[in-house]
Amino acid sequence: MDLGTYFDEKEGTGILSTADAEGRVDSAVYARPRIIDEDTVAFIMRERLTYHNIGRNPYASYLFIEKGKGYKGARLFLEKIREDQDPELMADMSRRCLSEEEDREKGPKHIVYFKVEKVLPLIGDQW
DSSP, X not given: OOHHHHHHHOOEEEEEEEEOTTOOEEEEEEOOOEEEETXXXXXXXXXXXXXXXXXXXXXXXXXXXXXXXXXXXXXXXEEEEEEEOOXXXXXXXXXXXXXXXXXXXXXXXXXXXXXXXXEEESSSSOO
């Protein structure tokens, strides 16, 4: 599956699930990932529960439910590989339009990169 084309063409809702070091799971609504290459995606993360979980357990799952009738979408199985705080890159990647003050008030943010280990459809195990 070409993730870049898929996420450029589809609208929907994304949910990123993480777990802490003890295995307690959390899920949070997240925008579509930024596709870096065919094996790497990135998300901008604030220093909240999801970010802290990824610091303790590098594995995550991203569930994307396509807009429309029925249950279509994708599941991405992910492993954190690195992070970055480059402000220029973050500004380029940001989809939201906040003032500098509003952005600062929301707290620090990071670009977190993940290796895509596996991609499955929303339902089933074959594309």
